[in-house]
Amino acid sequence: MLVVEDLYVNYKAIKALNGVSCQVQQGEIVALIGANGAGKTTILNTISGIVSASAGKIVFEGKDITEIPPHEIVKMGVCQVPEGRRVFSKMSVLENLEMGAFVRNDKKGIQEAMEHVFQLFPRLAERKKQPAKTLSGGEQQMLAMGRALMSNPRLLLLDEPSMGLAPMLVEKIFEIIQEINKAGTTIMLVEQNAHMALSIANRAYVLETGSIVLQGNAAELAANPDIRKAYLGE
Amino acid sequence: MFLQQLINGIALGSTYALIALGYTMVYGIITLINFAHGEIFMVGAFVGLLLVSFFKLNIFVAMVLSMCFCMVLGVVIELIAYRRLRRSSRLSALISAIGVSIFLSSLALMVFGADAKGFPEGAFPLHQLHIGNADISTLQLTIIGVAALLMLGLEFIVQKTKIGKAMRATSEDYAAAALMGINVNRVISFTFALGSALAAAGGVLVGLLYNAVSFNMGLMAGLKAFAAAVLGGIGSIPGAMLGGVLLGVTEIFGVAIGYSSYRDAIAFAILVLVLLFKPTGLLGQKIQKKV
Numbered sequence: 001m002l003v004v005e006d007l008y009v010n011y012k013a014i015k016a017l018n019g020v021s022c023q024v025q026q027g028e029i030v031a032l033i034g035a036n037g038a039g040k041t042t043i044l045n046t047i048s049g050i051v052s053a054s055a056g057k058i059v060f061e062g063k064d065i066t067e068i069p070p071h072e073i074v075k076m077g078v079c080q081v082p083e084g085r086r087v088f089s090k091m092s093v094l095e096n097l098e099m100g101a102f103v104r105n106d107k108k109g110i111q112e113a114m115e116h117v118f119q120l121f122p123r124l125a126e127r128k129k130q131p132a133k134t135l136s137g138g139e140q141q142m143l144a145m146g147r148a149l150m151s152n153p154r155l156l157l158l159d160e161p162s163m164g165l166a167p168m169l170v171e172k173i174f175e176i177i178q179e180i181n182k183a184g185t186t187i188m189l190v191e192q193n194a195h196m197a198l199s200i201a202n203r204a205y206v207l208e209t210g211s212i213v214l215q216g217n218a219a220e221l222a223a224n225p226d227i228r229k230a231y232l233g234e
Numbered sequence: 235m236f237l238q239q240l241i242n243g244i245a246l247g248s249t250y251a252l253i254a255l256g257y258t259m260v261y262g263i264i265t266l267i268n269f270a271h272g273e274i275f276m277v278g279a280f281v282g283l284l285l286v287s288f289f290k291l292n293i294f295v296a297m298v299l300s301m302c303f304c305m306v307l308g309v310v311i312e313l314i315a316y317r318r319l320r321r322s323s324r325l326s327a328l329i330s331a332i333g334v335s336i337f338l339s340s341l342a343l344m345v346f347g348a349d350a351k352g353f354p355e356g357a358f359p360l361h362q363l364h365i366g367n368a369d370i371s372t373l374q375l376t377i378i379g380v381a382a383l384l385m386l387g388l389e390f391i392v393q394k395t396k397i398g399k400a401m402r403a404t405s406e407d408y409a410a411a412a413l414m415g416i417n418v419n420r421v422i423s424f425t426f427a428l429g430s431a432l433a434a435a436g437g438v439l440v441g442l443l444y445n446a447v448s449f450n451m452g453l454m455a456g457l458k459a460f461a462a463a464v465l466g467g468i469g470s471i472p473g474a475m476l477g478g479v480l481l482g483v484t485e486i487f488g489v490a491i492g493y494s495s496y497r498d499a500i501a502f503a504i505l506v507l508v509l510l511f512k513p514t515g516l517l518g519q520k521i522q523k524k525v
Contacts (some may be wrong), residue, residue, distance in 0.1 A: 035496030050409055086410035088403045099403045103415035151415055
């Protein structure tokens with residue numbers, strides 16, 4: 001579904017990615033794990049089109065999207081839940097969800113998507129008139145995910161969904177990620193919480209200073225002694 | 235006397251507010267002080283004047299056409315002078331804005347000459363109304379009415395329409411808006427169009443109020459409207475409306491109690507005081523650094 005081929009990204013003199021290649025198949029959950037600054041977020045932002053690649057190619061469903069502007073990429077069915085949630089804090093929950101559906105014009109479809117989001121996150125329905133800044137961190141994460149789902153993406157990019165959340169909430173969020181996946185949305189997940197990420201992913205890539213150093217089946221990676229030492233805190 | 239001055243002040247203040255809105259909306263979305271905005275106001279006044287004097291159009295028709303013309307002008311200025319500089323330092327765009335401002339006022343000087351032009355007689359059906367002991371002209375009431383109507387329209391667009399909501403989203407978080415599929419460039423163009431239309435309406439109204447349209451009218455009006463936007467809290471739309479009216483009323487009362495030679499100084503004294511004691515303005519919010 002998504003193929004990233006030999007991707008290079010530079011921020012001025014800093015090399016953020018050095019020839020990264022990875023793939024996501026339809027229906028999968030793929031995790032990208034690695035330390036802070038390894039380039040995980042850069043990969044997602046380059047796929048979304050808000051960071052431009054200096055070399056390499058990104059192909060989504062057979063179409064080269066490397067040079068396509070971000071709003072067109074959303075239209076094609078790739079939507080990102082950014083790191084730190086980035087909800088529109090002064091706007092209401094409802095308006096945030098409407099913004100998620102910005103690329104759509106089918107009133108009925110938008111209504112259905114909204115009902116689906118409220119089913120997934122009943123909390124949001126209770127608070128739909130409130131400004132997003134009045135929500136708790138967990139609720140904001142739910143809103144950010146709901147907002148992205150409003151565009152009805154086929155590929156959902158999730159950047160650090162567990163960041164800053166209490167362990168119980170993290171588990172809840174990961175359950176919902178699995179639910180979203182079961183409903184047919186392919187997921188690419190960036191996480192520092194490698195333990196949680198590997199527990200729900202089918203496959204995973206390990207990123208170190210801009211390059212992929214290991215890849216494979218998530219369960220196998222979770223059992224790999226090097227990974228356990230470096231990322232799972234053993 | 236009090237009522238008279240209050241109406242004078244509100245009428246003047248509503249024209250400041252119309253211009254201030256453009257500053258504040260553009261700042262809200264791309265954090266640029268668009269110093270060419272005052273010149274858009276001036277161009278708006280000239281286009282209105284031309285349409286009334288040469289094409290004998292009704293003043294309100296001329297105003298609407300002038301608003302349309304300036305919408306295009308604002309969008310083109312952004313496209314040519316600011317868009318490529320969006321990723322460079324803010325100072326570059328600011329200098330570019332000052333360049334556009336000088337270009338437009340010099341162009342107007344070349345085309346229309348240095349002396350102020352007036353609207354032809356009868357362009358606006360002027361009557362005096364006596365309310366209590368105040369003399370209020372229909373022109374002042376029209377200015378207040380048109381400004382209020384335009385601001386209500388703006389409020390509706392920003393709060394209720396899809397593009398208006400996209401404007402608010404983009405001004406809060408540029409990158410997140412792009413990630414939601416909002417075409418940020420189009421939203422920025424739209425913002426320039428809205429702000430420029432309001433400035434053009436202000437230009438025609440001010441041209442009528444003083445019965446004078448000149449190449450340099452944008453400079454002082456632009457700076458005062460900027461002061462009004464800062465007073466209200468730059469980036470805040472209700473703030474610009476409030477700041478404009480407050481500034482106009484303060485200025486008129488300053489003149490009324492005998493400080494008429496300090497007329498222009500009043501606005502800038504307020505600007506300095508606001509920046510010293512409440513830099514976020516009356517309705518502005520602390521700008522949070524986005525991580």
